[in-house]
Amino acid sequence: MNNGIPKWVDVVLIPLLSLILAFMVSGLVVLSIGKDPIQAIKLMVYGAFRLNDGIGPTLYYTTSFIFTGLAVAVAFHAKLFNIGGEGQAAIAGVGVTLIMLAFDWPHWTIALFVGVIAAAAFGAAWAAIPAYLQVKRGSHIVITTIMFNLIAGSVIAYLLVGPLQASGSLPESSRFPSAASLPTLHDILAVVGINFDRFSDANITFFIALLAAFFVWLLIWKSRLGYEIRVFGNSDKAAVYAGISPVKITMIVMLISGALAGLMAVNTVQGQAERLVLGAVEGAGFIGIAVALMGRNHPVGIVLAAFLFGALTQGGVELQFEMQIPSQMVIVIQALIIMFTGSLENLVRMPVERLFSRFKKGAV
Amino acid sequence: MTLTENPGQPNAAAPTPPAIELMGISKAFGPVQANKDITMTVAKGAIHGIVGENGAGKSTLMSILYGFYKADSGHVKINGIDTEITDSHAAIAAGIGMVHQHFMLVDTFTVLENVILGAEDGPMLKPSLAKARQELKRLAEEYELDVDPDAIVGEISVGFQQRVEILKALYRQAEILILDEPTGVLTPAEADHLFRILKNLKEQGKTIVLITHKLREIMDVTDTVSVMRRGEMTATIETATTSPSKLAEAMVGRSVIMEVEKSPATVGETVMEIKNLVVKDGQGVERLKNISFSLKRGEVLGIAGVAGNGQTELLEVLGGIRPATSGEVIMKGESIDLTTKADAQERRHRGIGHVPEDRHARGLVMPFQTWENTAFGYHNEPEFSKKFGMANQKAMFEDAQGKMERFDIRPPLPKLVASSFSGGNQQKIVLAREIERNPDVLLIGQPTRGVDIGAIEFIHQQIVKLRDAGKAILLISVELDEIQALSDRILVMFDGIIQGERLPENTDKNELGLLMAGVDPETDT
Numbered sequence: 001m002n003n004g005i006p007k008w009v010d011v012v013l014i015p016l017l018s019l020i021l022a023f024m025v026s027g028l029v030v031l032s033i034g035k036d037p038i039q040a041i042k043l044m045v046y047g048a049f050r051l052n053d054g055i056g057p058t059l060y061y062t063t064s065f066i067f068t069g070l071a072v073a074v075a076f077h078a079k080l081f082n083i084g085g086e087g088q089a090a091i092a093g094v095g096v097t098l099i100m101l102a103f104d105w106p107h108w109t110i111a112l113f114v115g116v117i118a119a120a121a122f123g124a125a126w127a128a129i130p131a132y133l134q135v136k137r138g139s140h141i142v143i144t145t146i147m148f149n150l151i152a153g154s155v156i157a158y159l160l161v162g163p164l165q166a167s168g169s170l171p172e173s174s175r176f177p178s179a180a181s182l183p184t185l186h187d188i189l190a191v192v193g194i195n196f197d198r199f200s201d202a203n204i205t206f207f208i209a210l211l212a213a214f215f216v217w218l219l220i221w222k223s224r225l226g227y228e229i230r231v232f233g234n235s236d237k238a239a240v241y242a243g244i245s246p247v248k249i250t251m252i253v254m255l256i257s258g259a260l261a262g263l264m265a266v267n268t269v270q271g272q273a274e275r276l277v278l279g280a281v282e283g284a285g286f287i288g289i290a291v292a293l294m295g296r297n298h299p300v301g302i303v304l305a306a307f308l309f310g311a312l313t314q315g316g317v318e319l320q321f322e323m324q325i326p327s328q329m330v331i332v333i334q335a336l337i338i339m340f341t342g343s344l345e346n347l348v349r350m351p352v353e354r355l356f357s358r359f360k361k362g363a364v
Numbered sequence: 365m366t367l368t369e370n371p372g373q374p375n376a377a378a379p380t381p382p383a384i385e386l387m388g389i390s391k392a393f394g395p396v397q398a399n400k401d402i403t404m405t406v407a408k409g410a411i412h413g414i415v416g417e418n419g420a421g422k423s424t425l426m427s428i429l430y431g432f433y434k435a436d437s438g439h440v441k442i443n444g445i446d447t448e449i450t451d452s453h454a455a456i457a458a459g460i461g462m463v464h465q466h467f468m469l470v471d472t473f474t475v476l477e478n479v480i481l482g483a484e485d486g487p488m489l490k491p492s493l494a495k496a497r498q499e500l501k502r503l504a505e506e507y508e509l510d511v512d513p514d515a516i517v518g519e520i521s522v523g524f525q526q527r528v529e530i531l532k533a534l535y536r537q538a539e540i541l542i543l544d545e546p547t548g549v550l551t552p553a554e555a556d557h558l559f560r561i562l563k564n565l566k567e568q569g570k571t572i573v574l575i576t577h578k579l580r581e582i583m584d585v586t587d588t589v590s591v592m593r594r595g596e597m598t599a600t601i602e603t604a605t606t607s608p609s610k611l612a613e614a615m616v617g618r619s620v621i622m623e624v625e626k627s628p629a630t631v632g633e634t635v636m637e638i639k640n641l642v643v644k645d646g647q648g649v650e651r652l653k654n655i656s657f658s659l660k661r662g663e664v665l666g667i668a669g670v671a672g673n674g675q676t677e678l679l680e681v682l683g684g685i686r687p688a689t690s691g692e693v694i695m696k697g698e699s700i701d702l703t704t705k706a707d708a709q710e711r712r713h714r715g716i717g718h719v720p721e722d723r724h725a726r727g728l729v730m731p732f733q734t735w736e737n738t739a740f741g742y743h744n745e746p747e748f749s750k751k752f753g754m755a756n757q758k759a760m761f762e763d764a765q766g767k768m769e770r771f772d773i774r775p776p777l778p779k780l781v782a783s784s785f786s787g788g789n790q791q792k793i794v795l796a797r798e799i800e801r802n803p804d805v806l807l808i809g810q811p812t813r814g815v816d817i818g819a820i821e822f823i824h825q826q827i828v829k830l831r832d833a834g835k836a837i838l839l840i841s842v843e844l845d846e847i848q849a850l851s852d853r854i855l856v857m858f859d860g861i862i863q864g865e866r867l868p869e870n871t872d873k874n875e876l877g878l879l880m881a882g883v884d885p886e887t888d889t
């Protein structure tokens with residue numbers, strides 16, 4: 001729908017203004033605890049994009065957020081709210097761990113391939129249960145996916161102090177075989193002669209995330225399945241009239257959504273920790289909701305929004321280190337950005353639309 | 365902009381100023397000019413009709429008057445005073461009340477609570493409720509507007525809900541009442557009652573603007589009538605000096621053939637046979653009780669009946685939307701799967717096309733562009749498919765372009781979303797999709813509901829053309845005129861059974877009406 005504003009205003013200007021507004025309010029928050037907001041913003045930007053040790057972690061977080069953002073977006077095109085990315089990614093981590101510990105891997109390419117399949121399958125399976133409950137029993141998917149996040153957390157806690165615990169007292173699994181370890185962006189870029197941050201966790205999964213975004217674009221806007229998903233998302237009555245089965249679409253969409261969320265485990269569990277640890281997902285599942293919201297459920301928007309949230313996460317770490325701003329405060333700043341870009345979007349949108357309609361009338 | 369006195373309009377220097385004066389109102393939505401320099405005057409205490417096809421701009425004009433939209437240019441005078449109506453509050457303050465086509469009521473509230481909603485006098489409800497109860501009683505006596513003030517709105521009939529809307533406006537001291545297509549949802553008896561109410565209101569000096577596309581209503585109740593066509597006001601006439609056919613001509617800009625021209629049917633073999641069909645709804649109530657009939661090539665079989673007597677269920681079962689409880693449907697000698705496993709795509713493969721009763725919810729995906737809507741339901745057909753599950757969007761787009769041209773769908777822009785089209789053009793999109801598949805059986809529900817006269821004619825011609833090509837058509841409509849004009853054979857449904865079968869040439873409205881009411885005219889029971 002075009003409300004009389006050009007597309008670039010809708011896609012670029014409004015999110016940008018929201019962002020600026022969010023930063024201004026965040027500045028007040030920083031000021032209120034007696035710190036310098038200008039310095040804080042400088043530090044955040046510098047911390048997130050600094051070439052030798054900023055952009056690497058940013059891209060690592062970005063990778064996770066792309067996956068969880070895409071997961072939310074795909075479900076949303078069928079008007080399903082998959083709040084369960086957190087749990088799906090966590091269980092996918094279990095899948096990756098089980099398969100990685102099961103074999104001696106001859107080469108990382110095979111380990112990556114199998115890891116991707118395992119993560120997607122476990123994530124999808126964890127999403128399949130709420131989906132099935134929705135189509136067969138009418139249990140609302142928002143409620144069930146939230147509950148499944150909690151169940152996933154408990155399952156992992158049990159596994160890490162029980163069957164999967166490595167010898168020792170820490171709640172974590174054994175380390176994966178070293179042949180299974182994935183090349184980092186440093187390794188990859190070294191091939192073309194670029195000296196990228198040696199210590200960052202950003203790894204080859206970043207490219208898989210970009211591939212996933214392209215796949216989602218193909219799926220939603222170019223494939224027949226995507227067409228059916230969008231029909232169902234707009235009107236379930238129309239879907240039934242066209243011979244599109246709501247049961248089938250709900251199941252398939254949730255499987256795809258769960259698989260996308262699950263892929264995040266390739267980045268974190270296989271790519272970074274190389275073992276299963278507690279809290280590997282660290283809220284990325286929830287941030288995916290904000291990413292999808294800000295990215296307007298479009299893959300390009302999601303990649304950009306994921307990058308922004310990746311930068312915020314890394315910049316926030318920097319704030320804690322350098323300015324002793326407590327981590328809770330960093331979360332407040334992130335929340336403000338989610339609030340301004342997501343739920344308070346109309347705050348910016350309406351004046352901008354009014355301005356443009358006035359401008360247009362003046363031109364006539 | 366400035367505007368001098370329009371010579372075609374009554375002079376505003378009369379003793380009492382007119383209730384409403386619209387001067388040079390224009391409004392555009394993107395490329396669509398919904399209202400073009402409209403000037404209209406409504407005298408105080410008159411019932412003024414506005415007629416026009418769907419998409420002619422009637423509702424837009426009234427929305428401007430009620431403050432929902434802001435006009436691009438022009439201005440409004442209420443009772444001779446320049447008034448800027450920026451929102452509905454300003455409209456109410458100016459004494460304007462509006463009864464929308466789709467009611468704006470809270471279903472779970474009582475009538476009384478709905479009436480005071482937004483017009484409470486203070487933080488506590490009790491005094492307002494008591495005052496409203498008194499007022500409602502007075503209004504009921506004065507205008508035949510009886511409604512139980514303590515009834516829950518969701519539980520009363522549509523006719524009563526509409527009265528609540530009128531009461532809401534009167535409670536807010538409305539002197540000018542705008543009604544947008546008020547009879548679309550009413551039974552004939554309810555509509556008659558509404559017109560009595562309107563006449564009572566008029567006698568008390570209220571001014572009424574009635575938007576409709578039913579010419580009979582205009583002739584029955586209005587004093588003056590304005591005709592709109594494509595965003596322009598083409599005429600304002602005293603109702604007594606005009607006739608329905610003159611108005612119809614002014615609406616579409618040419619003479620309209622009210623009857624459908626068709627040659628006698630050449631009926632062929634049976635193509636579909638329905639045997640002992642039973643359908644129960646979710647509550648276990650039988651909606652279709654053992655229905656049997658057959659459908660032959662080259663005929664239009666009309667199913668008449670008051671809405672809600674099983675026609676919808678019949679259409680949905682045949683279209684593959686709803687499973688049957690028991691019974692059999694045989695299509696070209698083969699039995700059709702009536703279980704929950706069946707789906708509408710499989711029906712289409714068997715040659716059953718379906719124009720659904722509710723095109724907004726079923727027949728179209730409103731936010732989709734036309735080229736996506738014209739492939740809807742056929743999106744898995746080979747010509748719209750590519751390898752690896754991809755859609756052939758180029759083919760879909762070209763197909764839509766052809767359909768829009770052949771069915772004269774305006775504006776012919778395949779990239780326009782369905783919701784941007786008028787009702788008639790939306791229906792043409794659905795019809796183009798279903799008819800051009802050349803189905804052996806076409807199921808059509810309410811083909812011209814909410815469709816303007818020009819499009820009705822076109823749609824009827826298409827149906828007859830398909831019949832003449834030897835296809836079978838099952839037509840379901842609550843418009844008896846339509847059933848009589850189009851059908852070669854008429855079945856009347858009542859309470860889930862077929863109450864009678866008639867040939868259109870051997871029956872009349874009275875007999876069909878009795879059958880629709882469940883009475884057998886021969887035995888009179």
